[in-house]
Amino acid sequence: MTVLPLHFELPEHMAADNFLSTLSKKIDFQIASEHYAIKTFYDSFDWRLYNADILCELNQSKTASHISLIDRNSGDCLALENQQDVPSFSHQFKDGRLKTKLDSLLEMRALLPLCQLPHQVFHINVLNKDKKTIVRIKLEEYEDLASRISLQPLKGYEKAVARISLLLEKSFELTPTQGSILNSALKLQGRKAKDYSSKLAIKLDPELRADKASKIIYRDLLKSIQINEAGTIADIDTEFLHDFRVAVRRTRAGLSQIKQVFPDKVMTHYASFFAWLGQITGATRDLDVYLLNYKQYKAALPESLQADIAPLYAFLKQKQKQAQTELAHHLKSPDYIKQLLAWEQYLKEPLPKKGCSSAANLTIKTLADQRIWKVYKRLIKEAEEITECSPAKVLHELRKTCKKLRYLMEFFQSLYPDNEINALIKALKGFQSVLGDFQDYEVQETSLKKFSEEMMVNKVQSNTFLAMGVLVQHLDTKRCAARQDFSKQYALFKCEQNKSAFKTLFAPQTEVKKS
Amino acid sequence: MKIIATYSIKGGVGKTATAVNLAYLAAQNGYRTLVWDLDPQGASSYYFRVKPKIKGGSKELIAGERELDGLIKATDFENLDLLPADFSFRNLDLVLDARKKPTQRLKQLLQPLSDSYDFIFLDCPPNISLLSEAIFESSDILLSPIIPTTLSLRTLEQLKKFIKENKLKNLQLMPFFSMADRRKNMHKDIMTTLSEKHSGILQTTIPYASDIERMGLERMPLGGYIKKSQSTEAYQDLWQEILTTIKLK
Known part of the structure; x- marks a missing residue:
């Protein structure tokens, strides 16, 4: 019919x-x-x-x-x-x-x-x-x-x-329509549906010169920073700041990992600008995360203590408000605006006929292969050195390496067959999440201890500290579980199938032949 | 899903007006409501301006050859549907009689509608027959209008006796006074006496009123053409009293 x-x-x-x-x-x-x-x-x-x-x-x-x-x-x-x-x-x-x-x-x-x-x-x-x-x-x-x-x-x-x-349809000759009036209204505004996504979708030509391709990547990230800026300042919801920070972090990872494609002076200058941007947005994000986790915190407590944790929420809320005001102040400052405009201008400028280094003159595919392969090897080396007694700091370093590798793979995703690179990114995500959990629980434990000291001044009831103590205990149990899960997750990640996939996709031909 | 039958052994007591107006109020409250016009005269179909005709007539309907859902018509009112009457319903008794367990048949036919409706009103023809028994078996509430006359007492007692004898434990009888004229002393006296004798009679009385009579001209429920009157208030009170009695309010 x-x-x-x-x-x-x-x-x-x-x-x-x-x-x-x-x-x-x-x-x-x-x-x-x-x-x-x-x-x-x-x-x-x-x-x-x-x-x-x-x-x-x-x-x-x-x-x-x-x-x-x-x-x-x-x-x-x-x-x-x-x-x-x-x-x-x-x-x-x-x-x-x-x-x-x-x-x-x-x-x-x-x-x-x-x-x-x-x-x-x-x-x-x-x-x-x-x-x-x-x-x-x-x-x-x-x-x-x-x-x-x-x-x-x-x-x-x-x-x-x-x-x-x-x-x-026949006598009045009206056009049947499927799409909602929303699509027509958006068109009138010069917009279209789904015009924003936090996921990276950078299309690169493998033959493109590395410095030119890098500019495309940074322009994409800059757009994400700019588009999330107003919502971050207005604190509409937590995800504006989150996406803003992800774009900043990706830019930083790019500047440190896609080496030598721009003159040293440029790289150092913007590396420090984006590091500053990461730093001034950190406190608000951390507090956002605690507030988003609050429901779970409360649920983790025995029922008799659940009401006692309420002062922590009020404390976090107030602290978040303060941090947010400071953050908004920074993002409205002339210095920030000037620096970001200069970066935008730099990314728009045409590049010299010849790149500033041999890396800059490579095709982006060659450079991508080199960088991903190198960081992957570093990750394996770092992970192999981890033992049961390794301190948290070492795991933290490994997490950072994972992130760098992940960002590189996401920047250059379009240069590799979709299903193959996606499968590897997925595997890496799984491994990364156990390291992330471990790190997050540890940071939360430390912060809660710090918060309790600050809350002492506010004459908070002793039961609140008792509840926070139980919470620290709960987080510690979860942290230990994540630590124990590490070797299992690593074993999954370094399985033969992933290993050979990494090699086939990114290793120089000589190494592939050797194996 | 609650099934409410508006029923009386006697004719002309306000069964159809009750079914149509209460169904309208239920639908207005947001309940998904269906009226099944079981009376071959097709009065409730007429009030909703729907042709009193169904494909295949009573034979195919009772045989289950057609699902009830396919015969239902939307009325002009939100949440309110109608299953129209058909002239062949005059033979419903005979058609039912030809089946095994005839009194269970309506219940079986209504079962598939339980997810689609919150209330089903059965507008019943006036008599006491095999069809009536099938209606009693399938209903949760037997809403019976009583005109305050001397004969009413006899009618109500007959009905009570019938329910008792047939062990219809799940059926809640709710008699109420209908077409009552408070100016008539006889009506007042009978209502007082009957209410004292029979504890189950609802408090609300539906008056004899010309605006209810006008339903036949307007061809719609009372609420469709009158915003507020003594009659609309009475039906509203009756509906609220029913909801309270079945604890749905």
């Missing part, structure tokens, strides 16, 4: 009134209501709802206001609530289907308005000779976009809706 088109677009020159007057000559209908309304679309900055094929819209009129989640493909309503204003975070919604759905998709990300569409809505009932409604039509007349018609079939009157659909 062919799928019946239920959504149509009116030609731009056709006003709703004209359409209705023509329609009245063909069928009997009654306008049940006509009113002015505003439709506002919402999504997270990184399009989490759209990526899950869901649209979130707030429809406000004089008499009603409701928020709904719509299946982007079928147009079906998945959840609907009466709601005057849209809260930023899913946990601020009242319990129900809408909240459950949003919770799982948005996590810590805020809902942001994408575009607002004022329009006139007509609810039309198509009637049969008994004046019974057999099809409902919704006509939305927008100011700057083509009007839209949606047919709402009624149970038991399937033939009627088929007849109306055919009438609109």
